[in-house]
Amino acid sequence: MARPEYQAPPEVFYSECEARKYSQNSRMIDIQVQMSERAVELLALSDEPHFLLDLGCGSGLSGSVLEDQGHTWVGIDISSAMLDVALERDVEGDLLLGDLGQGLPFRAGAFDGAVSISALQWLCNADKSSHHPAKRLYTFFSSLYACMNRTARAVFQFYPENSDQMELVTSQAMRAGFFGGVVVDYPNSTKAKKFFLVLMSGGAAPLPKPMGESEEKEGISYTSKREQLKKMRGKPLKKSREWILEKKERRRRQGKPTRHDTKYSGRKRSGRF
Amino acid sequence: MKLLTHNMLTSKCLKGVNVGYPLGIVAKDVKVLETEFNSEFVSRIIPKLDWDTLWNAADSIGHAGDLPRAVCDDYENDVEFLKKVHHVLVEVEVIEGELVCPESGRKFSINKGIPNMLLNEDEL
Ligand SMILES: C[S@@+](CC[C@H](N)C(=O)[O-])C[C@H]1O[C@@H](n2cnc3c(N)ncnc32)[C@H](O)[C@@H]1O
Numbered sequence: 001m002a003r004p005e006y007q008a009p010p011e012v013f014y015s016e017c018e019a020r021k022y023s024q025n026s027r028m029i030d031i032q033v034q035m036s037e038r039a040v041e042l043l044a045l046s047d048e049p050h051f052l053l054d055l056g057c058g059s060g061l062s063g064s065v066l067e068d069q070g071h072t073w074v075g076i077d078i079s080s081a082m083l084d085v086a087l088e089r090d091v092e093g094d095l096l097l098g099d100l101g102q103g104l105p106f107r108a109g110a111f112d113g114a115v116s117i118s119a120l121q122w123l124c125n126a127d128k129s130s131h132h133p134a135k136r137l138y139t140f141f142s143s144l145y146a147c148m149n150r151t152a153r154a155v156f157q158f159y160p161e162n163s164d165q166m167e168l169v170t171s172q173a174m175r176a177g178f179f180g181g182v183v184v185d186y187p188n189s190t191k192a193k194k195f196f197l198v199l200m201s202g203g204a205a206p207l208p209k210p211m212g213e214s215e216e217k218e219g220i221s222y223t224s225k226r227e228q229l230k231k232m233r234g235k236p237l238k239k240s241r242e243w244i245l246e247k248k249e250r251r252r253r254q255g256k257p258t259r260h261d262t263k264y265s266g267r268k269r270s271g272r273f
Numbered sequence: 274m275k276l277l278t279h280n281m282l283t284s285k286c287l288k289g290v291n292v293g294y295p296l297g298i299v300a301k302d303v304k305v306l307e308t309e310f311n312s313e314f315v316s317r318i319i320p321k322l323d324w325d326t327l328w329n330a331a332d333s334i335g336h337a338g339d340l341p342r343a344v345c346d347d348y349e350n351d352v353e354f355l356k357k358v359h360h361v362l363v364e365v366e367v368i369e370g371e372l373v374c375p376e377s378g379r380k381f382s383i384n385k386g387i388p389n390m391l392l393n394e395d396e397l
Contacts, residue, residue: 003349049314051321072314072363074278076390087332092308094278098390103286105390107294110281110321130394142288 003161008229009127014058014079022059023085029061032117035194036062039115039155040069042183042198042208050112054093054157055144056119057098063093066115074111076100101136105149113152114144120158120197124165134172141199148201154178156197169197179204186212233268241266274388277362280322280348282388284374284381287396295326296381297373301332304366308359315359316349327361336365370378 004013014073018040043052049070054063057075059082066073073093077083083095098105101123123140125231144154148236160166166182170262173180178199186192187210244266251258259265284293290340324344340361345354371372372388379396382389 048317049311051314051318070311072277072311072318074281080387084385087385087387094275095387096278096390097387099392102392105283105286105293106281107283107323128394147281160324 003121003159004124005161008077009125010122011078011080014082016081016084019059019079019085022061022082023089032061033065035117036065036115036209038185038194039117039157039196040065042155042196043113043115043153043195044208045071045113051110053104053111053114053147053154055114055116055154056122057086057093057095058082058117058119060089060091060093060095062115062117063091064089076104100140101131102148103139103143106137106143107181108146109149110147112149114148114154116154116156116158118157118159120125120156120169121160121165124168125160134168137169137172138175141173141178144199145201151202153180153201154199156199158195158197160195166195173197173199177201181207183207183210185210188212199215233272239266274367274383274386275363276327276365277318278388279330279367279372280327280362282372282390284372284377284379286390286392287374287377287379290374290376295323295330295373295374295375298330298367298370298377299334299380300367300370302367303334303336304368305336305360305364305365308363310356310359312352312355315355315362318362319344319348319358322362330359331334331365331369334365334367336361336388 007013022032032229049072051162052066052071052073054066054073054075057063057077058079060075063073063075063086074096075086076091076096076098078097080097080098087096100119123137125131126133148154160169170181178201180197180199183196183198185194185196189212192212245261248261279296279298282296284290284296287293328337328340328342331340338357338361340357341354347349348354365381366386370383370388372383
């Protein structure tokens with residue numbers, strides 16, 4: 001399926017019909033909620049109630065996760081159809097209609113942190129001839145940097161199209177003053193793999209650990225070394241049923257007298273022999 | 274729009290506007306919705322507020338009530354005071370109306386409680 005960013009600008013793509021899914025499609029809701037919970041975890045907030053931003057807040061599924069954890073939030077989104085769903089869902093957060101690429105309209109130091117779920121890749125697109133993705137990203141990140149306090153983090157789950165896009169986003173964030181980088185959860189799974197851009201406003205700190213990094217090791221089955229090596233060469237194990245059948249086949253082709261293949265061929269003797 | 278949000282909002286994204294704060298409020302419909310009082314959140318947000326802006330905003334829409342003109346000392350332990358702040362910050366909502374940029378006069382409409390902060394290309 002084509003990436004939604006290529007189909008239409010976000011305010012058009014997230015129409016009433018698309019927005020409906022965010023209140024009705026339970027699989028979609030589950031995924032949004034799961035990613036939001038992970039994003040909040042990556043914010044690494046102290047135990048107190050905080051004042052947070054939800055960037056591309058849409059229907060407020062991500063905002064509800066913030067609420068559930070006792071925080072107060074303000075959400076901003078470019079699609080009024082999505083915001084209508086948030087109103088219907090009766091979210092506690094306050095909502096604004098706005099375009100992240102035009103910069104955030106907030107006072108300095110207002111927020112303790114920010115999350116953004118599946119929205120950032122939209123900023124990498126030029127939907128109008130006047131749009132320059134790098135410039136819009138920079139305007140966005142520098143206004144975000146300004147409106148957060150100096151120990152805050154911003155965590156973006158997003159779908160980078162390729163490594164160039166990841167580089168574009170990260171470099172504009174660094175230019176705006178942030179430290180941080182991309183954390184990749186479940187890097188070895190095509191389905192569960194998730195990208196989180198973790199930005200810190202208060203200086204360099206080590207990036208959080210990704211989830212599910214050891215996936216690959218768990219996948220190894222414990223066959224013996226001998227069997228593994230044989231498999232690699234593509235030949236059946238000596239004295240195995242396959243080996244015997246192959247050998248008999250060869251003898252037949254060579255015209256040598258050969259017993260029929262039966263269900264007993266290659267079976268272990270019971271020891272009474 | 275809650276007054277907490279208003280306290281943080283500016284119009285500085287507009288070309289030629291420097292501070293864009295505080296935004297004026299023209300309220301056509303205001304609702305009061307009771308919400309759960311969280312004293313810890315209110316105490317933590319008070320140092321970040323511009324108090325005069327909060328008071329003037331509340332007053333301009335007729336909801337200053339008995340909100341003090343200044344933050345009282347030792348407010349963390351003054352539950353009555355914190356409750357008044359809570360009320361004005363998050364229970365009073367502008368549902369229909371306008372925000373007005375103090376420098377350019379540009380108006381931002383508020384519909385269904387949502388301020389429209391989208392700018393035209395020539396305002397950037
Ligand atoms: C996949 S949805 C995520 C919705 C949200 N996390 C939720 O819980 O419903 C992505 C959202 O990003 C918003 N978006 C895309 N580009 C945007 C922009 N330039 N400014 C603001 N919001 C934008 C879309 O309107 C959409 O609501």
